[in-house]
Amino acid sequence: MSDSPRRRGRPRSTDADAAILDATRRVLAEVGWDGLTMAEVAARAGVAKTTLYRRWPSKHELVVDAVxxxxxxxxxxxxxxxxxxxxxxxxxxxxxxxxxxxxxxxxxxxxxxxxxxxxxxxxxxxxxxxxxxxxxxxxxxxxxxxxxxxxxxxxxxxxxxxxxxxxxxxxxxxxxxxxxxxxxxxxxxxxxxxxxxxxxxx
Incomplete structure (x- = not known):
């Protein structure tokens, strides 16, 4: 049986996760829900957009986890x-x-x-x-x-x-x-x- 997607590739970085969630809350505080974009969160967190989307495929999921x-x-x-x-x-x-x-x-x-x-x-x-x-x-x-x-x-x-x-x-x-x-x-x-x-x- 092949490894599950969660086990393939590099392990998730807890530091990156924390930076992304913190950036999400900061962007929300500044521009609100409508102004928040995944690209802006990635830039604030210092990660690639692909890194962000691998962890959170949607803004809904991202904001819920940030809260x-x-x-x-x-x-x-x-x-x-x-x-x-x-x-x-x-x-x-x-x-x-x-x-x-x-x-x-x-x-x-x-x-x-x-x-x-x-x-x-x-x-x-x-x-x-x-x-x-x-x-x-x-x-x-x-x-x-x-x-x-x-x-x-x-x-x-x-x-x-x-x-x-x-x-x-x-x-x-x-x-x-x-x-x-x-x-x-x-x-x-x-x-x-x-x-x-x-x-x-x-």
Whole structure:
């Protein structure tokens, strides 16, 4: 059996990938979705266009991965309590959304996603699903500490985790991207308190 296309040729360079994704976000921040071209991204990243197209055959794929790479840096803290973990996650998320390149990338994806169901599916897969996994991890850690009751069923646990993610992502994105108000420590504490009430965290 012949080698798969992924195994043939030179191995992918993680440095080149990082440079391309960073260039994508910078170009988006400067010229927006319509102004972004694969040629400009390649030039900014210092790679050949053929190198770029081998990795990302379309602008959609490229921008989704550029956004996913930003959020990949988010991790679940282990600060000893559900409240402390939630406050830290919200603070990190808000700080990430405040970055100009993150805002430009998300605005572009939101706008294009309303017109393209395939793009929305890619966003859910590459950006949203990994972030939802943090909620599942946080719930499991809180249950081990006895702060949350055990799951009644797998389906109920998944539904609750989805709601928690929607509440965090929707509220923080509205605060930072829509109203432009600061997600300062006092606001984060109030928001976390609201989240914890229906969860019955002890």
């Amino acid at each position: 996913a790479a930003l959020f990949a840096g988010l991790a679940l803290p282990d600060l000893g309590s559900l409240r402390a973990d939630l406050e830290e996650v919200v603070a990190r998320f808000a700080a990430l959304l405040a970055r100009p390149e993150a805002q430009a990338s998300l605005y572009a994806l939101f706008a294009e996603g309303t017109r393209d169901a395939t793009l929305r599916a890619r966003i859910r897969e590459a950006v949203i699903a990994p972030m939802k996994s943090l909620v599942h991890q946080g719930r499991a850690a809180a249950q081990e500490r006895g702060e949350l009751p055990p799951d009644g069923s797998r389906a109920a646990a998944a539904a609750e985790a989805d709601l928690i993610y929607d509440a965090i992502a929707g509220t923080v994105e509205h605060r930072v991207l829509v109203t432009g108000e600061p997600a300062d420590p006092a606001w984060i504490r109030r928001f976390t308190s609201l989240l914890l009430l229906p969860l019955g965290a002890g």
